Amino acid sequence: MKKIFNYLFYGLKYLLLIASFAISLFVMMRMNIRLEKSFTSIIPELIPFLLLLIIFVINIILNQKQVTNNLFYNITCCLVLSTILFVGYRAIFDKNMVLNEKYGYGIDFNFFDNFISYIKIMLYGLIVGNIFFMFKERDESKQKKV
Amino acid sequence: MKKILLEYANIIGYTVTGLIFGLSFFLLIINFYHMQELSETISVETYNNDNRQLIEQKINTIKNNISVYSQNSYTGNLNIYGLNTSQIKIQECVNIVESDEMMNYFSKSNIDIRDVYNFTGDFRNNVLNDCLVMQIKSMFNTDTIATLPNYNIIKPYVDLNVNSLVQSVGYIQSNIENSDHYYYSTDVNKSNFFDLTNDSYFEIVNKYQQTLDLLVEVSNWYRTVVVGG
Numbered sequence: 001m002k003k004i005f006n007y008l009f010y011g012l013k014y015l016l017l018i019a020s021f022a023i024s025l026f027v028m029m030r031m032n033i034r035l036e037k038s039f040t041s042i043i044p045e046l047i048p049f050l051l052l053l054i055i056f057v058i059n060i061i062l063n064q065k066q067v068t069n070n071l072f073y074n075i076t077c078c079l080v081l082s083t084i085l086f087v088g089y090r091a092i093f094d095k096n097m098v099l100n101e102k103y104g105y106g107i108d109f110n111f112f113d114n115f116i117s118y119i120k121i122m123l124y125g126l127i128v129g130n131i132f133f134m135f136k137e138r139d140e141s142k143q144k145k146v
Numbered sequence: 147m148k149k150i151l152l153e154y155a156n157i158i159g160y161t162v163t164g165l166i167f168g169l170s171f172f173l174l175i176i177n178f179y180h181m182q183e184l185s186e187t188i189s190v191e192t193y194n195n196d197n198r199q200l201i202e203q204k205i206n207t208i209k210n211n212i213s214v215y216s217q218n219s220y221t222g223n224l225n226i227y228g229l230n231t232s233q234i235k236i237q238e239c240v241n242i243v244e245s246d247e248m249m250n251y252f253s254k255s256n257i258d259i260r261d262v263y264n265f266t267g268d269f270r271n272n273v274l275n276d277c278l279v280m281q282i283k284s285m286f287n288t289d290t291i292a293t294l295p296n297y298n299i300i301k302p303y304v305d306l307n308v309n310s311l312v313q314s315v316g317y318i319q320s321n322i323e324n325s326d327h328y329y330y331s332t333d334v335n336k337s338n339f340f341d342l343t344n345d346s347y348f349e350i351v352n353k354y355q356q357t358l359d360l361l362v363e364v365s366n367w368y369r370t371v372v373v374g375g
Binding site: 072073075079080085096109111125126129136 | 158177184195322
């Protein structure tokens with residue numbers, strides 16, 4: 001049962017990573033167009049997404065079971081990425097937020113802007129957690145070799 | 147030693163992941179809650195019916211009061227320019243207050259946060275600005291009105307009430323706009339937000355009634371001036 005859940009969340013986190021990255025990119029690009037800023041100014045906000053993707057790819061390439069089979073970590077990844085997706089969804093579609101209607105941009109930038117720092121904290125937290133789990137994996141694999 | 151350090155690394159890994167789990171769980175739940183709060187709709191059918199009746203009564207009183215003067219039949223010795231100006235300006239106010247745009251809010255049976263926000267905006271623009279400031283307050287700053295009886299009594303009363311009403315709804319509009327930023331459940335937010343739709347709507351309707359009360363008082367003064375003169 002645990003294995004099934006693990007596979008489920010393991011697959012889901014990749015889908016959610018793509019979706020949350022896409023929605024964040026969309027909102028931030030629209031913000032930049034409105035402010036007439038260059039694309040480069042949103043790169044720092046996107047770096048944690050790319051780093052997380054790189055870490056996930058490393059997990060796959062090095063076959064790090066301690067990370068990929070860690071149910072708690074996979075659930076946390078899904079929860080974090082779902083939160084980002086949900087915040088992005090609300091920024092675009094929740095028309096009950098009056099500033100969205102007042103300014104008429106179609107996206108509530110004020111609302112999304114509040115969450116950018118939390119998004120970065122959560123993504124960097126996942127990256128740091130993943131790196132610490134990697135050490136454990138390396139240690140166990142060495143012990144098996146001995 | 148190395149094993150202990152690696153064990154610590156595992157513990158730190160779980161700690162960091164746990165903290166992130168807690169933070170994201172909190173943000174997700176509070177977002178759901180916030181979304182639900184903002185989509186709240188309140189039933190105001192009975193309340194609106196009562197208020198509409200009161201408004202109609204007050205508007206009829208004002209209309210009756212200002213209809214006592216007619217330039218063609220007036221035989222008194224007061225300044226007719228002052229009387230004409232007062233009548234036109236009060237009538238202009240009545241037109242604004244009973245306009246379809248404003249009365250439309252009192253025909254709704256359910257109100258959501260966007261209705262309250264729009265109502266607040268329309269109330270500020272149409273009633274407070276176009277009526278009270280542009281008509282009533284400016285009316286009492288003209289020389290012809292200053293010659294009418296009891297001007298010195300009614301003017302400070304009107305000024306005081308207009309100033310109070312003009313400043314009274316700004317915070318309601320700001321509160322609704324700030325509700326977009328609600329993601330921490332502080333005491334301030336709770337007191338301001340938890341019944342945002344409900345409280346804001348009742349507050350605006352209350353100010354609407356106070357505006358009409360002021361207009362009734364002004365029209366009473368006008369009636370006394372005309373009849374007494």
